Amino acid sequence: AQRVTQPEKLLSVFKGAPVELKCNYSYSGSPELFWYVQYSRQRLQLLLRHISRESIKGFTADLNKGETSFHLKKPFAQEEDSAMYYCALSNTGGFKTIFGAGTRLFVKA
């Protein structure tokens, strides 16, 4: 069965500290993995995807097929990073997207 697991509901860090949001998945094929973000009073939007291998707003995520993980990392958290983060998986062909439960990141001044 397809599943995305985000073990932390809330993650609180100080500004300037490193942050890692965990994501594990289960999927029988070759999925596409994404991180979506929802800032306060804004709609859900794509942050990054594993295929592009890019850094967005200082965030990176590496797909580890052996550990079936796609953790989101940033070396120095900023207050504006405070938001809800969802790890997501799209099935082969991209016909639908499955979301994890989400992790609320709170960056303290």
Place this chain on the structure above:
Amino acid sequence: SAVISQKPSRDICQRGTSLTIQCQVDSQVTMMFWYRQQPGQSLTLIATANQGSEATYESGFVIDKFPISRPNLTFSTLTVSNMSPEDSSIYLCSCMSTANTEAFFGQGTRLTVV
């Protein structure tokens, strides 16, 4: 990219009534989806809205409760029928870019059933 307009943004409804949520995309898209996000929980896919045919429902969701229309490639509606307080949730419309499988979302409809 795609911009989705979803309305209403919120509503308070009496139990036993029905509410229809509209979703308009600014470009033609192949895939449109409807999600539910209950308080403190993740997004749960209700169904895929197919143009020209019946929607494809996920386990736990049925057409009688959540009828969906998709008359063309830019528009879809979701009706929440015979509402009960348990239907209180945020309902989200989404579409997918076939070019790169990125999903775009509407602002959501916050439904409260009293």
